[in-house]
Amino acid sequence: MGKKLIYEKVWPHDLIDVLAARILDDSEKTYYDFSDKVVVLPSLNTVAECSRRLVELAGSGLILPSFTTFDSWACQVAKPFEVETKRYLTLLIYHELEKHQWLERGNNWNLAADMAQLIGELNSYQPDVELDLESVNDRFNEAYQTRAQKLVGFEAKLLFDTWHAFTGVRNGRTSEQNVYRHRLSSLLKLEKRSLYVVVYPDLSPLERAFIESYSSQHCVTVLEADVSSIHDDTRADFCRSVYQNETQDGAFLNSEPTSGDPNVWKDTISYFPAVNLDQEVRAIQVQIQDWIRLGINTIAIIPFDRKVARRLRAVLQQSGILVQDEFGWKMSTTSVAAMLVDWLELLTSDIEITKLIAFLKRPILLKTSGVEELRLNLEKAFKKNRHWAIKSGFYEFAQTCCSDRSLELAHMLREAKSRFDRAKSRRHRDWIDGVLMSLEFMDLKLKLEYDDAGLQILQLLDTLRGEVELLQREVSFAAWLDWFKTQLEDNTFKDTKINSPICFTHLSAARLRCFDGIIFAGADDGNFPLAETRTPHFGDGVRAQLELRTTDDFIHADKVDLIGALLSSSNILVTWQSQKDNENNLISPWFESFRLYYTQRWGEGLIDSDLQSRVNLFDRQQRGLQAMYQPSSEPQVSLAASEIPRKISVSGYQSLLDCPYQFFIRYVLRTREPEILDFEPSNRELGNVLHVTLEKFHARHPSCVGVDVGILHREIIDITRETLETHIGIRGVTHGWITRFYDLLRQYLDWQIQWEKEGWDIIDTEKDCERTFLTEGGLSVDFFGRVDRIDEKLAVTGPETMVIDYKTQGKSRLKKMISTYDENTQLLSYLALQTENKVKAMYLSLDKDSPDMVTLEVDDVSGMVETHMSRLRDLFGKLESGEVLPANGVTSSCKYCDVKGSCRKDYSWLPK
Ligand code: SF4
Structure with a gap:
């Protein structure tokens, strides 16, 4: 077979069909053995759909090709170096910023995170894939020397210099992107199969260069998601008009609706403007229940707002609807993370008595023997002699009012405090060890292990420990705790136990997937698009100088994904809060454009008034149900x-x-x-x-x-x-x-x-x-x-x-x-x-x-x-x-x- 590169632009909703057709076209018509082909998809979630379509089109038994993603494929090659993660890099940059005090201190975390992100992108955006392991530092040096001269802006130069200082291989470790680069490079030498790749606009230059190099040795078919070509599907063509003509002057809005043009979106998409968060969540719940009744089973919820996602998750759980979570929520918002941070702050305060009383009230501790007794004893004695309690310290105070198990617990806490010794400065990994040891007291570690989120937090601590192994710098416990809190903030907890056809997911994770229904939730102007990519530092000017992706690229990628999702389902609901803080709140401009074009073309609105009445009916039913119950008698107390x-x-x-x-x-x-x-x-x-x-x-x-x-x-x-x-x-x-x-x-x-x-x-x-x-x-x-x-x-x-x-x-x-x-x-x-x-x-x-x-x-x-x-x-x-x-x-x-x-x-x- 001759080596060749076939490149085709395909509408996102057609990608699976075209992919299956191309694989079949390249094979013998009678015998379908695709084991000599590898297919790279945007995510492994789409494998089932691709396989199903291939089997359908083949109409007979077949041996499937190997489906993978770039990441998984690269992981088949052994790691050439230890990985220096983005988290670690952020920490190094942060320490430098702190040391030199160039900027106000409050901003250093944010700035360090932004710099580490851009440095990661710079690593991916150095186009030379053929790096051999020995010359990696030289090649990066060369890239630096060539480009550094051209940079004029201060921030761009600063970033490029920082990138240069941190990139390459140091002490046998290098960045995630460099390890990835080497693995891809090794794949080029190892692989012989023909390659099919589904490409989206955010594919990095590193991967693009890999495809290019691969095609010089083996057959490659690239199908790139694109929404610019004319399509005979009227819905696709409608989207093309909406999203390519946004910049027009809006004159079309004054023209009359086109008569006789069948409404291809009728009964497919509707909007729900909610007056508040509760109503938005209620509307989504009602819609999902209706869809399930109608047999619309695979449903994607794409939330653009974490608050909506959080509330919705709780409401759906209460109503017995299991939802798979590909979205996750911040670890910091889980109750075990709150308990852990409380515990660490308690240690920071040398077990200050009011903090201890508050900590002992945490529901997770209620069943621990002696906890309730200790709390009540302390609380009662504290009420009587607040001044002495604060002055004497918790242990001396506990000795005056506790006995048996509660006193035993107080002993334990004193022991934890003295072993922890927060007054010293230590290395990050020593603090992690100290924290893990402190969790042994009062069985806190066990409590974390019994909780899914707790387990993921323990895993995070373990991972962090490995990542900072070589870091020698000593920091105070307060500084370490600040860093750890940002880790809880940046990492997400995903409940992996639930497997359901209804899922929370991201817009980009919905690529190539078919859902019976899609809900775009929290589609407010402030949430979508670009909310996720906004950073206070390093605007487009700097990014452009560094030849990195700019806002236009982010917008383009989001647009392709949005159009792909709109075209992949025949039941779509868009919700947002039309009122916030007693003021009108706008819907995302992209959904607004869609609405304006729709109304112009078919003279109809998109607001789902039927859903509004169903939400009202649901609320009435809830109130009726509540009327059958009464609150238990209100607690009351009289004072001595x-x-x-x-x-x-x-x-x-x-x-x-x-x-x-x-x-x-x-x-x-x-x-x-x-x-x-x-x-x-x-x-x-x-x-x-x-x-x-x-x-x-x-x-x-x-x-x-x-x-x-x-x-x-x-x-x-x-x-x-x-x-x-x-x-x-x-x-x-x-x-x-x-x-x-x-x-x-x-x-x-x-x-x-x-x-x-x-x-x-x-x-x-x-x-x-x-x-x-x-x-x-x-x-x-x-x-x-x-x-x-x-x-x-x-x-x-x-x-x-x-x-x-x-x-x-x-x-x-x-x-x-x-x-x-x-x-x-x-x-x-x-x-x-x-x-x-x-x-x-x-x-x-x-x-x-x-x-x-x-x-x-x-x-x-x-x-x-x-x-x-x-x-x-x-x-x-x-x-x-x-x-x-x-x-x-x-x-x-x-x-x-x-x-x-x-x-x-x-x-x-x-x-x-
Ligand atoms: S009834 Fe009183 S104590 Fe209870 S939640 Fe309301 S304000 Fe608070």
Whole structure:
């Protein structure tokens, strides 16, 4: 057989048919033995479909070719070197960035990850496949020398130099891409079979060069997915018009629908705009149930939004629909990861007593003998003598209140603490060993081993240990923990036990696969396309200089995949949230283009109003079902005289009004549920950052008038950076928040200057205020709070004072709060804590781009304050008379309640 390269462009939905036909065409018509052929597919998930089609077309028995992917094929060759992974490279770059402190520290993780990614791409994009093992470093040097001269941009040059410093073989190790390169190179020498390759636009130059070299020795047929040619399938041609003509001026939208043109998408695709996340998830659940009833069984769910995926997974599981997971979710969001991080932070804190109490509440520990006893003992004793508990340390304290098994556990914890010795700096692998050893205490390792996600975390620790084996640098435990948290964030947990025809998958993983139904979930403008490829560093300019793929390439690859998926199914649902934070939210522009063309061509809409009524019906049925049950009686508690607090904060007063039981858990028991591990800082953390930033800034600049606003802006942004770093830590995500604060704080400065011009001066920030009141029973109670800021203005009628509370909520939400000031009492409480006359109060909304003032307008401030204080006295009177504190929070209070687990509201229902 002569050596040749056949190259063909094929529409993605035709690829399998064309592939099968080409394989058959190249064979004897009577005897189908394809064992001399190897077929490289984009993923092994498509093998079954390809085999089925081949058997179908052959119409007789056959010996199948060898189906593989480039990765699996290359793995058949032994590794020439040990692999230096991208994770390891990220760590090396991070350490360099930390050492030299070129940039602000908070950004170094993010930057290191981006650099390691680009260096990996550069390794793949050096086109010489024929590298022999000996000359690899020379060849990379050559590539560097030739190209480095041409680079002019600073970032491109920096990256290229870094690539040069890190590439090649060092200490018998090299990058994943180089190992792959060598394996492909060895395959060229070993393989003799004819090759068929299905190619998508994101195939790397390395693989393309391999195909080229292979074709010089053996027959190669390349079928490349392409959507640019004219196709006689009307649906394909429709997609071509939609996605190739996006840049047209939109004039087509004004023309009339084409009459007599049969609607080829009718009953195939529909859209569902949800008003919130719950409704979006509900609609998908209803649609899947309907499809299953109609015999539409193989269903792909392609989520563009992790939150939607997470909620949907839980809802489908509850309704008994098993879903295979090719998508996975961040390891950091699993409960065992949260438990592990809690444990490590507990060790970091030298087993601080409140952290220990919170840790012992983790459900996974409940069955461990002695845990509950230890927690209750500590909690009770802590309530009585908080000061001593904190001062003495957990073990000494435990000795005073624990016995038997609980004391034994306390011994164990002390042992774990002393063996762990977090004060030293150690190598990464030593920290991993230390962490694994610490998990032996209290059987934590066993608990991880019994959990699927836990097992994958242990495997990750094992892999990480191997990867950092040679790293000699010593780091503090806090630095190691930061690194480990980013690993939990970057790695996904996949539940591999479920095998189902319904699956969560990625758009690119749906290539060449046939599904009866496809759901594109979370198709909001902000999620698709490009959300996954956006990085704050190294834009297209740098990538283009380095001859790497740019946004246009990513877009093109996504477009081919989207069109392939649209054409491969006859039941498609697209969902997105048309409302977010009370504002309209747009659908992804690609689905919007599809809709506009569709409406233009056939004069019909795509919104599935039928699904809307089915969702409403489903909700009605759920409510009907709920009506047959009642919540179990709400928990309640009354206080002994000695338990009545002697002081109450502004937020404690609010909690007492919102839900007395919540007040009991938070302010009498003084305990809260541990925060859920989340890489993104919570809104509360960000609110704190903003408060601290403004306090520090105004300590330096009580007045801003007369100072150049640009200088002020630079200064306040510097303070924000420092504060984010101190309060949130060195996490990549903080970079995004600096960007968000950048415009907001510029607007804030303009507001501040204008405010001062109106005559207002800052007289205090973060001021602690307090007043005392007497209860009916004669108890003296301190009412206290910290006011964000107090301003004063000299008016004709005398000085006026304004209490200002900074808020990160939007104006409309604050207006709603202020209109119910007797329920949302924070401002009234602050007013009650002022001694001056003529005091006003307002919220300053620092939400999106600009500050907004929301002022409390009441005619009789002193009358309101008096009523407010006498209500507080009455409530304390009720506590003294032993009146119960029920768990009676309304939905809005329960939604953000951090002690929900204690009252078990929403968890216990009884039949009526
Ligand atoms: S969840 Fe609701 S009812 Fe339960 S303690 Fe919290 S606010 Fe009260």
